[in-house]
Amino acid sequence: MPIKTILVVDDSPTERHILSQLLIGGGYEVSTADSGDEGIERAKQIKPDLVLMDVVMPGTNGFQATRALAKDEATKNIPVIIVTTKDQETDKLWGMRQGAQAYITKPVDGPALLAMIAALG
Numbered sequence: 001m002p003i004k005t006i007l008v009v010d011d012s013p014t015e016r017h018i019l020s021q022l023l024i025g026g027g028y029e030v031s032t033a034d035s036g037d038e039g040i041e042r043a044k045q046i047k048p049d050l051v052l053m054d055v056v057m058p059g060t061n062g063f064q065a066t067r068a069l070a071k072d073e074a075t076k077n078i079p080v081i082i083v084t085t086k087d088q089e090t091d092k093l094w095g096m097r098q099g100a101q102a103y104i105t106k107p108v109d110g111p112a113l114l115a116m117i118a119a120l121g
Contacts, residue, residue: 003049003121005029009039009065010054010083019052019083019108026114036060040068043075050117055084055095063098070099079120083108 006028008019013034020030031046033039036053037060043051051069055062062082069075079101084091087105095103102116 003028003117005031005046005048005050006117007031007033007039007042007046007048007051009033009036009042009051009057009062011035011057012054015054015083015106022108022110022113023117026117028117036062036065036068039065040072040075043069043078044072047075048078050120051078051080052083053080053100055082055086055091063095066095066100067098081113081116081120083113 006023008016008030010016011034016032023030031042033042036057053062053066066080069080081102082095082100083104085106092103101120104113
């Protein structure tokens with residue numbers, strides 16, 4: 001099933017805007033959340049086809065939110081791509097262990113991200 005709706009979870013208004021513009025330009029519908037907790041709630045409400053998840057956020061971080069989505073019956077089949085400034089191999093491995101399907105570092109390479117999304121779809 002092709003990916004149509006993407007939920008962008010990031011506490012930075014700038015990052016949400018940049019990612020939203022990139023995705024809208026790629027033909028996707030975009031919804032946003034500004035925290036891990038809001039991201040979990042939005043994912044349950046709108047059932048997006050994919051989630052782009054920042055890691056460093058106040059409160060519930062992206063790793064915790066990804067794990068929560070992966071363990072919840074309602075959201076466990078929604079793929080998550082972690083989008084973060086954390087570029088250590090240990091962070092990447094941890095992110096994948098929490099249930100993420102992919103991991104990309106900021107600043108985001110737009111064409112690479114769109115290709116990654118298309119591959120998951």
